[in-house]
Amino acid sequence: MTERNTAALARKRLFAGVPDEDVHLALAICQRYGLDPLLRHVVLIPGGKDRRHNVYITRDGLLHVAHTSGRAWSLEVEEPKRMENPYTGKPDIYLRGRVRVYDPDTGREQVFEGGVWFSEYAQKGGSWNSHPAAMHQKVLEVFLLRRAFDVAVTPVEEMGVDHVESASMPVSPACPSPARRPGSWSSWAWPTTERPPVGWPLWWWVGRCRGTPIWALTRPKRFWPGCAPWSRRWRRQTFP
Incomplete structure (x- = not known):
């Protein structure tokens, strides 16, 4: 399937009812990072008073960028720890991890570490109620992969939404004509x-x-x- 056919199919099946400018922006981002819109590497979520759609990259898209980068890398996630959140002063769950990237040109290994608090991303309903541990780990993974591979697009998981749930979100609230x-x-x-x-x-x-x-x-x-x-x-x- 050619690139033009892929864009036309994504426009018809995945981005139906979305303004052309937003669709062109999503396809341009896919072309920049080598993503596939049919595999939901990017999603469009309506937001704002002007009913525009924001482009978000999914965890699958970030993993695709990492695997096609040509560099050896590894992702490590530690066990979650229950402790007091210093920003809120309340008990919380802290999850920490790191991404190791080996650069064959320089022969050095770069380590990108970070952690996320559960209360900062947890949402009511959806996958956060049925699979809270998996969603917490997804947020940490996209947080680390985005830093390690220099991706400027905001991951949808950092917005507290799973990419499977975002695919079923209504595009337009209007009643069909x-x-x-x-x-x-x-x-x-x-x-x-x-x-x-x-x-x-x-x-x-x-x-x-x-x-x-x-x-x-x-x-x-x-x-x-x-x-x-x-x-x-x-x-x-x-x-x-």
Whole structure:
């Protein structure tokens, strides 16, 4: 499969609904570090008020960078220790490790050490509840690999999210638009991601329904199942 076909398939299956600028940025980062978007070496997570998507590298992507670097390296993780966190003064779990990288050009071995506190990265729900030890070790691994192999992209595990969970995160909270039939009205106003003012006044609804046929407003379940403006499902999907 060529590079162009890989980018097109990733755009269609993995980055559907993401703005083109964000997708181009993710593909450029993949090209810079030799990553494969189909293997989820990078992920796009929505964030911010402007609904832009941030690019994050996964642990699998960092391992790919390490294995293709051409240098011999090893990763060591110590046993977790329960002690008092000096930054919070509360009991916490500290995990420490190191990455050893051998440079064949200089004949020297470089050691990158570091540790992470459990409370600084743990999140409620998801893999942090079912596999806390594995997630804690993932955070330490990406922390060390990023330093050892000079990767400037933030790992998604450092944000407290597993790359498997990030793949199932919704791209857009908007309700899917209905399919248009030949000869139907072309000025349907739904769905919209515009947030209504406080109180949901009548003039806002009149502006949203302008140009919408009356039969479509009186029969929302038949033509727009779950997307009627007064349904709970539509409000929950459109205004999270």
